[in-house]
Amino acid sequence: MSALLQITDFSLGLAGRKLLDGVTLEVDDGESVALVGESGSGKTLITRAALGLFPDRSQRSGTVSVRGLDTLTAGRRELLRLRREHASMIFQDPRAGINPVRTVGDFLTETLVRWHGLNRAEATAQAVEQLERLGLRRAEELVAQHPHQLSGGMLQRVMIAGALLGSPELLLCDEPTTALDVTTQAGIVALLREARQERGMGMLFVTHDLGLAASLCERVYVLRGGKVVEHGATRQVFLAPKEEYSRQLVEATPVIDPGAAPHAPELPEDAQPLVAVEGLGKHYGLRGGGTVTALEQATFRLPAGGSLGVVGESGSGKSTLARLLVGLETASEGTVQVEGSGRIGHRLRTAERRRLARDVQIVFQDPYLSLDPRIPVGQAVADVFRLHGKEGRRKAKESARELLGRVGIAAERLGDKPRMLSGGQRQRVALAKALAARPRLLVLDEATSALDVSVQAQVLELVEELREHLGLAILFVSHDLAVVSRMCSELLVMRQGRIVESGATARILADPENDYTRSLIGSYPRPLWETESLEAESAAP
Amino acid sequence: MTTLTFQLPQAGLRRYGSLLSPLAWIALAFLAAVVLLALLAPVLAPFDPDYVDLNNVLAGPGAQHLLGTDALGRDLLSRLMHGGRTSLLAPAAVVLGSTALGLLLGLAAGWSGGWAGRILGRIFDLLFSFPALLVAMLAVALFGKGLVAPILAMTVAYVPYVARLTQSLAAAERARPYVQAYRVLGFRTPWVVLCRVVPNLLPVVGAQSTLNFGYVLADLAALSFIGLGVQPPTSDWGAMIEESRGALLGGHALPAFWPALAVVLVVVAVNVLGEELSERIGGGLR
Numbered sequence: 001m002s003a004l005l006q007i008t009d010f011s012l013g014l015a016g017r018k019l020l021d022g023v024t025l026e027v028d029d030g031e032s033v034a035l036v037g038e039s040g041s042g043k044t045l046i047t048r049a050a051l052g053l054f055p056d057r058s059q060r061s062g063t064v065s066v067r068g069l070d071t072l073t074a075g076r077r078e079l080l081r082l083r084r085e086h087a088s089m090i091f092q093d094p095r096a097g098i099n100p101v102r103t104v105g106d107f108l109t110e111t112l113v114r115w116h117g118l119n120r121a122e123a124t125a126q127a128v129e130q131l132e133r134l135g136l137r138r139a140e141e142l143v144a145q146h147p148h149q150l151s152g153g154m155l156q157r158v159m160i161a162g163a164l165l166g167s168p169e170l171l172l173c174d175e176p177t178t179a180l181d182v183t184t185q186a187g188i189v190a191l192l193r194e195a196r197q198e199r200g201m202g203m204l205f206v207t208h209d210l211g212l213a214a215s216l217c218e219r220v221y222v223l224r225g226g227k228v229v230e231h232g233a234t235r236q237v238f239l240a241p242k243e244e245y246s247r248q249l250v251e252a253t254p255v256i257d258p259g260a261a262p263h264a265p266e267l268p269e270d271a272q273p274l275v276a277v278e279g280l281g282k283h284y285g286l287r288g289g290g291t292v293t294a295l296e297q298a299t300f301r302l303p304a305g306g307s308l309g310v311v312g313e314s315g316s317g318k319s320t321l322a323r324l325l326v327g328l329e330t331a332s333e334g335t336v337q338v339e340g341s342g343r344i345g346h347r348l349r350t351a352e353r354r355r356l357a358r359d360v361q362i363v364f365q366d367p368y369l370s371l372d373p374r375i376p377v378g379q380a381v382a383d384v385f386r387l388h389g390k391e392g393r394r395k396a397k398e399s400a401r402e403l404l405g406r407v408g409i410a411a412e413r414l415g416d417k418p419r420m421l422s423g424g425q426r427q428r429v430a431l432a433k434a435l436a437a438r439p440r441l442l443v444l445d446e447a448t449s450a451l452d453v454s455v456q457a458q459v460l461e462l463v464e465e466l467r468e469h470l471g472l473a474i475l476f477v478s479h480d481l482a483v484v485s486r487m488c489s490e491l492l493v494m495r496q497g498r499i500v501e502s503g504a505t506a507r508i509l510a511d512p513e514n515d516y517t518r519s520l521i522g523s524y525p526r527p528l529w530e531t532e533s534l535e536a537e538s539a540a541p
Numbered sequence: 542m543t544t545l546t547f548q549l550p551q552a553g554l555r556r557y558g559s560l561l562s563p564l565a566w567i568a569l570a571f572l573a574a575v576v577l578l579a580l581l582a583p584v585l586a587p588f589d590p591d592y593v594d595l596n597n598v599l600a601g602p603g604a605q606h607l608l609g610t611d612a613l614g615r616d617l618l619s620r621l622m623h624g625g626r627t628s629l630l631a632p633a634a635v636v637l638g639s640t641a642l643g644l645l646l647g648l649a650a651g652w653s654g655g656w657a658g659r660i661l662g663r664i665f666d667l668l669f670s671f672p673a674l675l676v677a678m679l680a681v682a683l684f685g686k687g688l689v690a691p692i693l694a695m696t697v698a699y700v701p702y703v704a705r706l707t708q709s710l711a712a713a714e715r716a717r718p719y720v721q722a723y724r725v726l727g728f729r730t731p732w733v734v735l736c737r738v739v740p741n742l743l744p745v746v747g748a749q750s751t752l753n754f755g756y757v758l759a760d761l762a763a764l765s766f767i768g769l770g771v772q773p774p775t776s777d778w779g780a781m782i783e784e785s786r787g788a789l790l791g792g793h794a795l796p797a798f799w800p801a802l803a804v805v806l807v808v809v810a811v812n813v814l815g816e817e818l819s820e821r822i823g824g825g826l827r
Contacts, residue, residue: 168661326725350729357727370718374741430722437726 002068003028004170004202005050007043010062012045014055020045020226022062027168032196032203035236036249038452039224039423041274043206046223047172050204051087052079066170084115084238088163089169092178094155098147105143108162115253116166130161134191153184157191164195171196171203177212181313182479186523188214208452210253214238214389215525222246228309252457256524261505264489265305272339273301274441274473275325275360279334280345284318294320295497298334302473302490304440309488309505310477311520317497318477322445325475326362327353338441358388361434365446367426371418377429378404378414384436400436407432407462424455428462435466441473448483460487481520485509559665565817568810579625579675588616590623590776595786599793611781611796612788621799624776627688628804632757634692639699640715640750644739646700647707652715652734660698662702664754665701673698681769688771691764699753710742744822755808 003026012020020042027033030425039041048054049064052071063367065073066087069078091097098107108130109123118126124143134157147155156176163171173192177185193216196203207213213220221231222245230243241247255401280298283291297315302308312318323329324336324345331345338344341356348356364370372380381400385391391399401411407428418426427447444463448456460483467474478484484505486492491508493501493516501514512518547695561569587607594614602609608617635801673695680694681687714720715738723733764770765779773780780799785796 038704328721328725350727353724354727357725360725362722364718364722366718370722372719372723372737372741375737383728387726387728433722433726 002065004031004067005204006063006065007049007065008065010046010049010064011060012042012049012054013059014057018226018537019058023223023226023228025221025228025231027170027204029202030196030200031219032193032205032217034217034220035204035206035223036208036210036213036339038208038249038454040225041223042226043223044174047089047174047204047206048191050170050172051083051089053146060537067299077309084166085386086168087172088166088168089172089174090159090163090176092175094152094159094179096158098155100147102146103143104147104150104158107147108143108158108165111166126165127161130165130303131158133197134161134164135187153180153187156184156188158182160188160191160195164199167199169201171201173203173205175207177480178207178209182481183313183519183523185212186525189525191215193530197369198279208523210238210249210423211255211527212525214527215531216528218528222249235527238527248454251427252454254453254456254480254486256482256509256521258485258506258509261485261509262307262487262489264307264504265303271303274306274339275302276305276337277301277325277334278337280321280324280331280336281333282324282329283316283332293497294322296333298499300492300499300502302441302475304339304473305471306473306490307467307488308475309484309491310475310494311479311481311484311491312494313479313520315496316494318494319445321494321496322443322475322477323439325443327356327358334477338368340440348437354388357437357439359439360441360443361437361439362443362445363427363430363434363447366450367430368418368450370430371426371433376415376417377409377421380429381436381454384433388437393520400432403432403436404429406460407435407466416521422455423451424459427451427455427459431459431462431466435470439472441475442467444476444478447476449480456483481524493520561817563813568813571806571810572814575625575803576629578622579629582619582622582626586616586619588619590615590619591774592616599788599791599796601795608799609795611785612736612793617796617799620776620781621778624778624781624800625803627771627775628758628762628778629807631688631692631761632754635695635699635757636750636754636762638692638696639753640703640746642696643700643703644707644742644746647704648711648734648739650672650704651708651711652730654712654715658708658712662705663713665705665708668698668701669705671698674763677760677764678769681764686769686772688761691761691770695757695760701758702753703746703749707742707746710745711738714738735813744818748815748818748822751811751818755811755815756762758809758811759804 005238007023007025010020011018011025023046025046035043035046037474049071050066052074054060060072066082069082071079071082074082105127108127109120112118112123112126113120127143128139131142134143134153136157150158159514177188180188189212192203196202205213205217217234220234220237222229222237222243224245230237230241230246230291231314237246238250241250277298277300281296282294284294285291298321300308310318310321320329324331327344327348330347335343336345338356338359341359344356371377378397378400381404382396385396385399386393389396389399401414401505404414409425409428413421413425418429421429448459451459463474464487466472474487476487490503491503491505492499493508495515495516501512501517503509508517509521512521542756594610596614597610598612598614600606600610606616606618608621610616612619646661650658654783660686676698677691677694680690684690702785718737720733723737761770762779765777766783768783772782781799781800
């Protein structure tokens with residue numbers, strides 16, 4: 001008897017490149033298995049292959065069998081049966097996976113009506129029941145709503161409900177929580193865990209987040225460049241990885257550790273703060289009247305050379321705060337005072353902008369968008385030196401080469417355009433561009449969120465090194481508590497435009513005062529073996 | 542008439558660098574040949590295009606007159622080659638003028654946003670609603686026959702095609718992180734717009750302008766055909782068709798056929814090329 005999903009020596013090539021190379025993997029009934037790898041490792045290709053979805057004109061060999069059906073050789077009708085009865089898939093972006101012009105009910109009942117022969121009322125009843133079981137309230141109303149009326153987390157629950165309705169034996173999850181906030185992610189993960197135990201489904205969980213994999217799956221496959229590097233029990237791979245790559249991956253995965261938070265630098269009592277923010281707020285007028293408050297009553301100080309982390313989920317106002325600090329937004333109320341640049345937050349004139357540029361710089365989230373696609377990276381940095389250092393063409397070029405060398409971009413890459421560089425390299429260039437203005441404060445707006453964990457770790461290391469060397473102050477805005485707590489000695493926790501808690505990072509992590517902060521810390525994925533031992537402890541008298 | 546509607550792909554534009562399709566290569570080669578023939582007409586043309594030979598009217602294609610002669614005995618091939626000069630130059634002038642003007646106005650509208658942008662947008666819409674040919678005829682009625690008035694009129698009439706496109710592209714580009722990075726770094730806005738953003742928009746705008754060239758060519762030929770554009774004896778494809786009406790009614794199709802074929806082939810080639818370019822750029826989206 002073969003396993004539920006049995007992939008044997010599966011290779012896939014496209015246009016002469018080998019994307020998957022001899023992958024062997026199995027998932028048994030009732031088992032949850034993680035497939036972990038960085039972007040481009042081929043993890044999505046594997047999950048799609050399990051449903052018989054292959055890229056056009058790809059060469060394939062080996063077998064991918066689900067309940068004994070080899071999807072490489074199966075016919076169209078067999079594949080349809082497989083997708084309808086045996087296996088379901090949950091995608092990363094629920095908004096892209098659901099037809100936006102039809103109701104949630106239509107989405108959920110379609111297969112039941114067309115394939116399982118239920119009538120509309122029966123199908124709807126089943127859908128409602130499934131939604132309720134997944135913890136969605138007012139399910140009857142929900143089925144009449146359209147996707148845009150639901151939040152991302154709710155929509156992902158709808159997707160899961162849709163996947164579970166066909167009573168699949170195999171559930172394929174392709175990064176189902178990557179686009180979600182961490183508290184929402186915790187809910188979804190709990191849900192998947194329950195659904196699996198209840199139904200005895202097999203589950204293949206694809207993720208780039210090793211910590212998340214450890215919180216949900218008993219076994220893990222580590223994938224790199226289309227090859228399985230290591231596989232085994234999650235705990236063993238996590239705690240005692242055999243392969244060098246797995247070890248790097250585990251080390252690069254950020255964890256929340258109050259003891260690891262950096263200490264605040266010693267400062268004289270009367271030191272002037274570099275940045276003083278007082279009662280800062282930002283409201284947006286809506287077209288039909290009314291206002292949205294993105295930020296209100298933010299007050300904090302940041303000393304020269306200090307490090308402040310700003311954590312919060314989407315819509316918490318953290319990015320608005322970052323944009324206010326660099327003069328991309330104007331404040332509705334309150335003041336921002338940057339030592340040397342005076343008050344900002346109003347609409348700045350060119351001269352004021354230029355002065356502020358020498359004090360505060362920003363690195364954006366997406367390095368694919370934040371570099372001019374047409375300008376070679378060496379020139380991009382040299383331009384900044386010419387503007388701020390008043391350097392001549394040749395001198396600026398020399399300075400750019402030196403600075404780029406320091407952030408790890410070799411001299412021979414200077415003529416490259418951004419698209420020829422990897423994500424990590426681009427972010428290094430973005431960093432160099434910001435540093436070329438010789439600022440005293442560097443704002444990092446989710447600056448490592450778009451990067452793979454191993455690349456993220458390298459970039460974070462670089463930022464730390466530069467910070468020490470240049471005496472920079474940093475303000476690190478992120479949704480990822482672990483990353484921020486590693487980098488910053490002080491922390492602001494934001495929610496719905498307000499600062500709900502602030503203080504020393506080590507104190508907040510060890511002893512949070514605010515309920516929301518507590519749930520934020522509690523939502524961070526924890527390895528199964530830790531939660532199990534905790535449960536065992538609490539169960540014991 | 543089509544207006545290109547798409548956004549710039551996320552990570553900047555695909556370059557023209559990769560190879561064109563075979564069909565686009567053929568179109569490009571054909572256009573290059575036509576332009577070369579028109580440019581070198583004074584050297585290459587076998588006859589003076591205006592030389593009247595009444596002993597040899599409406600001759601069929603032969604060894605002496607490769608494409609035959611018209612009702613006045615003028616060599617059709619020579620007239621076609623010389624006619625290409627005005628027929629191609631005039632639309633080129635219109636396209637250059639409307640692209641430059643459209644870019645400027647579109648940038649002004651897209652970058653400023655707000656009420657100024659909205660008002661400019663409405664003005665473009667207003668201009669859209671006048672057919673270019675009609676505007677050109679009006680200009681002729683006001684300023685007299687000839688090519689100068691219609692060229693100026695068509696330039697204005699084609700501005701909104703470029704301006705509307707530029708406006709939407711510029712507005713999208715303005716919100717891009719890389720543009721914001723320039724702002725934060727303290728670069729002057731005019732420098733950012735003209736030296737950094739415009740070059741990123743040019744490929745898309747260029748594709749639209751290439752398509753416009755074909756339309757303008759056909760419009761101007763039509764204008765000459767109804768006798769309002771190029772005046773005799775200057776040779777022009779539209780005017781040649783018009784002059785051949787009498788011969789056409791007399792059963793001699795060739796004098797009208799050659800210039801008509803030239804117009805059709807050039808317009809088709811330009812369209813093939815324009816579509817290819819826009820697809821290549823838009824392809825980055827998918």
